[in-house]
Amino acid sequence: MIRLSMGRRVFVVANYAFLSILAILCIFPVVHELAISFSSADAISAGKVNFWPIGFTTSAYEFTLQKDEFIHATGISLLRVLLGCSLNMLLTLLIAFPLSKESVLKFRTGYVWYFVFTMLFSGGMIPGYLIVKNLGLIDSIWALVLPGAVPIFNVVLMLNFFRGLPKELEEAAFMDGAGYLTSLFRIYAPLSLPVLATTGLFTIVTHWNTWFDGLIFMNSMQHYPLSTYLQTVVVNMNLGSMSLEQLQQFQVVNQQNAKAAQVFLSIVPIMAIYPFLQKYLVQGMVIGGVKE
Amino acid sequence: MKRLNQLPLHLMLLPGVILVFIFAYIPMSGAVIAFKHFVPSKGIWGSEWVGFENFRYVFNLPGTMQVIWNTISIAGMKIIAGLIVPIVVTLLLNEVRLVFFKRTVQTLVYLPHFLSWVILSSILIDILSPSEGIVNKLIVALGGDPIYFLGSNAWFPFTLVVSDVWKEFGYGTIVYLAAVTAINPALYEAAKVDGASRWRQIWHITLPGMLPVIVLMGVLSLGNVLNAGFEQVFILYSPSVYESGDILDTLVYRIGFVDTQYDVSTAVGLFKSGVSFVLICVSYWLAARFANYRIF
Numbered sequence: 135m136i137r138l139s140m141g142r143r144v145f146v147v148a149n150y151a152f153l154s155i156l157a158i159l160c161i162f163p164v165v166h167e168l169a170i171s172f173s174s175a176d177a178i179s180a181g182k183v184n185f186w187p188i189g190f191t192t193s194a195y196e197f198t199l200q201k202d203e204f205i206h207a208t209g210i211s212l213l214r215v216l217l218g219c220s221l222n223m224l225l226t227l228l229i230a231f232p233l234s235k236e237s238v239l240k241f242r243t244g245y246v247w248y249f250v251f252t253m254l255f256s257g258g259m260i261p262g263y264l265i266v267k268n269l270g271l272i273d274s275i276w277a278l279v280l281p282g283a284v285p286i287f288n289v290v291l292m293l294n295f296f297r298g299l300p301k302e303l304e305e306a307a308f309m310d311g312a313g314y315l316t317s318l319f320r321i322y323a324p325l326s327l328p329v330l331a332t333t334g335l336f337t338i339v340t341h342w343n344t345w346f347d348g349l350i351f352m353n354s355m356q357h358y359p360l361s362t363y364l365q366t367v368v369v370n371m372n373l374g375s376m377s378l379e380q381l382q383q384f385q386v387v388n389q390q391n392a393k394a395a396q397v398f399l400s401i402v403p404i405m406a407i408y409p410f411l412q413k414y415l416v417q418g419m420v421i422g423g424v425k426e
Numbered sequence: 427m428k429r430l431n432q433l434p435l436h437l438m439l440l441p442g443v444i445l446v447f448i449f450a451y452i453p454m455s456g457a458v459i460a461f462k463h464f465v466p467s468k469g470i471w472g473s474e475w476v477g478f479e480n481f482r483y484v485f486n487l488p489g490t491m492q493v494i495w496n497t498i499s500i501a502g503m504k505i506i507a508g509l510i511v512p513i514v515v516t517l518l519l520n521e522v523r524l525v526f527f528k529r530t531v532q533t534l535v536y537l538p539h540f541l542s543w544v545i546l547s548s549i550l551i552d553i554l555s556p557s558e559g560i561v562n563k564l565i566v567a568l569g570g571d572p573i574y575f576l577g578s579n580a581w582f583p584f585t586l587v588v589s590d591v592w593k594e595f596g597y598g599t600i601v602y603l604a605a606v607t608a609i610n611p612a613l614y615e616a617a618k619v620d621g622a623s624r625w626r627q628i629w630h631i632t633l634p635g636m637l638p639v640i641v642l643m644g645v646l647s648l649g650n651v652l653n654a655g656f657e658q659v660f661i662l663y664s665p666s667v668y669e670s671g672d673i674l675d676t677l678v679y680r681i682g683f684v685d686t687q688y689d690v691s692t693a694v695g696l697f698k699s700g701v702s703f704v705l706i707c708v709s710y711w712l713a714a715r716f717a718n719y720r721i722f
């Protein structure tokens with residue numbers, strides 16, 4: 135074994151310790167919420183709960199899962215993810231494919247600038263709100279899905295990926311009488327599954343987490359997706375929205391306790407896809423970075 | 427090669443073109459209400475032109491200059507910290523020889539990036555509370571006075587920057603780690619033969635290997651000089667810290683949705699979009715010039 139100098143040894147130990155602390159700091163919020171959500175009200179108000187549940191109880195989860203608003207908001211979020219994600223992926227393919235045909239497509243540069251310009255400049259919050267309002271989309275799920283339906287950044291990623299694929303594949307299909315549509319869905323789309331999966335996972339996270347559009351486009355709470363519901367009802371603790379029965383039940387459960395349970399439940403889907411995100415993360419970055 | 431009719435290609439683009447037109451270009455044209463006295467019943471085009479009246483009004487408000495300063499200083503601190511911290515962590519991770527440890531740390535530090543500010547703020551409010559939060563308990567235990575991180579103007583911008591770094595530094599290391607793995611190992615071996623110490627190797631091989639990516643990230647972040655992080659500030663701030671924490675985006679929100687002065691709000695938003703547009707163009711130009719980076 136190579137002998138390490140004293141200074142080097144100190145550095146190695148300090149380095150491992152420091153990186154461990156960083157990692158713990160990043161995982162701490164999730165562990166802390168989990169611990170609080172399973173702890174008894176007394177332990178929480180005494181400030182004893184940090185990493186581990188104290189006075190284990192599942193009452194906060196019983197309270198949360200009986201709460202219609204929570205279930206309803208989760209349903210809206212799931213629908214939003216489903217609609218938003220499939221629309222995003224379909225449009226990514228439909229836009230990236232023609233734009234990758236550099237020598238074929240007429241007005242290609244014009245199309246590219248038409249899309250890219252929206253990455254550089256925007257009309258702002260109020261004009262964006264007014265168009266949604268004028269289209270009558272207020273309180274509709276489409277208000278959460280349509281304004282961001284064309285993910286320009288993903289289109290650019292996919293476009294660069296398509297350009298890297300060998301043209302011979304497609305030419306062979308054309309010889310056999312295939313058209314562009316067949317080429318896209320039978321050749322290009324299957325080949326781009328890894329990129330599609332990466333961008334798809336990111337889209338899921340974005341749709342699940344986005345809350346601000348719910349806040350401005352939805353007039354009443356019953357249309358809020360989960361993230362917006364959490365922001366207004368849980369984080370800001372709007373007690374006025376509860377029925378008497380719920381209030382009584384709420385007194386049994388500690389505020390913080392119920393809050394943590396709802397916050398934690400909302401992280402569960404993200405934790406579920408996190409291992410996959412992780413796997414594609416570096417891969418996707420590398421794919422996106424490929425430039426000619 | 428067989429020439430195909432290219433009509434299907436244009437038809438494929440059509441849905442995207444229409445959606446972008448409706449949700450990006452119509453709002454851009456709708457931004458003309460910044461130059462009008464907007465009356466909802468008259469609509470965008472029926473309202474009366476007032477020139478730069480809305481801009482004059484908002485820039486003469488006493489707090490506006492402070493808001494611009496807050497935006498630039500918070501965003502600037504975030505950009506600098508967001509550049510340095512991931513670089514340092516990458517260098518430290520690169521010194522780790524235990525693959526399992528390295529993987530685990532990487533897996534854990536990416537996590538906060540995927541949690542929304544709604545989630546993180548509920549935790550931050552908890553742990554930063556002056557009476558019960560774990561951070562202040564620690565400060566008191568060490569003999570200090572509790573700090574009201576989210577309620578005092580002296581601490582609020584600092585809290586924003588630190589919590590933003592906490593959320594994003596792990597994710598930021600990805601590009602740098604990719605750059606480090608691309609460095610030719612032969613360079614390190616040659617350096618060892620020449621008797622270069624660890625520090626020398628970092629200074630003369632690892633850092634220069636990362637430099638193109640560092641330059642690229644630095645240049646691209648120029649476009650964010652007016653993005654101080656709307657969601658984070660919106661969730662964490664309160665009237666007592668408007669003085670130090672109010673930024674352009676939150677001002678746009680309050681003028682627009684709380685005071686319902688659509689025209690004035692749009693004027694502030696247009697000011698921000700305009701300046702950002704110039705900055706982004708400059709940053710892309712610099713990136714193409716110095717880092718050979720092109721988005722398409």
